[in-house]
Amino acid sequence: MFSKAFKTLAAATALSAAMTLAAHAESVLRIRDVGDIQQMDPLLSTNYPMRDMSYLIWDTLFAMDDNFQAQPQMVDTYTISPDKKTYDFTLREGLTFHDGAPVTSADVIASINRWMGKDSLGQEIAQRLDTIEPTGDTSFRIVLTEPFGQLLNGLGRMTAYPLFIMPERIANTPIGEKLPELIGSGPFKFAGWQPGVKFVVEKYDGYIPRSEPPSNLAGGKIAKVDRIERITIPDDTSAVNALMAGEIDYVTEVPYDQLPLVESEPELTDATKPQLGKSLQIVLNHTQPPFENIKIRQAVQLALNQQDFMTTLLGDKTDLYQLCPAIFMCGGPYETDVNSDRYMHPDPEKAKALLEEAGYDGTPITFLHPTDQQFQRDMGIVLVQALRNVGFTVNDQQMDLASMFSRRNNTGAPSEGGWNMFLTAFGGDAMMDPLTNPYVTGACDKAFVGWPCDDELQARWKAFLLADSQEERKAAAVAIQDRSNEIVTFIPMGQYYGKSAWNTSLDGMIQSPLQVYWNIEKKQ
Secondary structure, three states: OOHHEEEEEEHHHHHHHHHOOOOOOOOEEEEEEOOOOOOOOOOOOHHHHHHHHHHHHEEEEEEEOOOOOEOOOOOOEEEOOOOOEEEEEEEEOEEEEOOOEEEEEHHHHHHHHHHHHHOOOHHHHHHEEEEEEEEEOOOEEEEEOOOOHHHHHHOOOOOOOOOOOOOHHOOOOOOOOOOOOOOOOOOOOOOEOOOEEEEEEOOOOOOOOOOOOOOOOEEEOOOOOOOOEEEEOOOOHHHHHHHHHOOOOOOOOOHHHHHHHHHHOOOOEEEEEOOOOEEEEEEEEOOOOOOOOHHHHHHHHHOHHHHHHHHHHHHHHHHHHEEEOOOOOOOOOOOOOOHHHHOOOHHHHHHHHHHHOOOOOOOOOEEEEEEEOOHHHHHHHHHHHHHHHOOEEEEEEOOHHHHHHOOOOOOOOOOHHOOOOOEEEEEEHOOOOOOOOOOOOOOOOOOOOOEEHHHHHHHHHHHHHHOHHHHHHHHHHHHHHHHHHHHOOOEEEEEEEEEEEEEEEEEEEOOOOOOOOOOOOOOO
């Protein structure tokens, strides 16, 4: 079982030599994260592995703290005019890019302009933008046509497409074209990359961290190792074996069936992965019978039991899941249980009665059921059985995962390659906020697959977008959940957590919904 890991590590070692990176006197953090990195443009993909490495290379103007509030990061001071339309910003002193050039307002403005062309919140800002201009070498002004309380949250966007600051010449690269250089101003600088083998960053000695203690993505970003090597090991078991053999230091996600092995090893520490975890979601197609009928959608809520799904996934590992009523994640800033009774207190008999009331005629439910991934295979079996138990006719369409992702974009009838239902999971970093949660816009053909179309939900989503204060945003988010659960944009089926494991020589992990690697110290 060691062979795959060792072969991959041997290739990584060869790459290291080719890059002439002397590691013998350095402190090197060797990590294994899920997936691989195929491209490095944070505005081209929401790929998590790429995003997490991007946070090491590029810095942000603002950053989200433990309370998910935007705090200054590259920005030193800022002011907001009484009419809330003019924002003046000054950058921290001494900020430099990895090529030694100072960070200027021209770099910031070019980066903001590129970001506004891609990110959904950036586009909302662009629609309200009057001017953005330098007021000095390291200061700039944003003037809006109307007050917009999401501006700072946008500048500190945590996920989807974070606003990373690049040198002006790089930020002027059209989206879709390869970035000419990977130069940022973050705590680590790019040092080498071979897809399928490893991605390497080195400590940037010119980085000046903030003085505040780390808090999620905010506060001081201190590079406590000389190098970080993100080593690609495709096989989970081989990765765990390499960790136990001391060939790597940190595995970000340990397979559940490998946890007993890791937990029995005295040289290893394990802990729940970044806060919030993931949410399991059942997605219904609002455009095709029978789910164009709201009562039939509500019958699905009553038919499904979160406990059944979580027990199937994790058995008696009750510390790794919770039954959660919040569509914006339990533990997130917009947690609420409003209008969650149907799926938090399922009742098959009520589901049957609601189907009869709705006049359900046995129209088959075409369920897209990948069987090449254990998570999808097992959860799908639970779903199909629960639906059949209350009287649904289910067409259990078994396929591979890639086919499911392709087919779910089909807007046609199931007989024409379309669908009625699938299940999936998003991380808490996306689900926790109405502006990144994909299910709650109500935007019809512009909505996420399933295409819920609802004027009232659209209005409530816009109220959140335009809210000025956190209190107003919380009230708007509660209203969104109320309406989303009423029309059943999706059904949350539990919140669950992975576990990371690392050698006991490591210390300083930061709690975050993302994988954060600064502040980690490797004791000799």
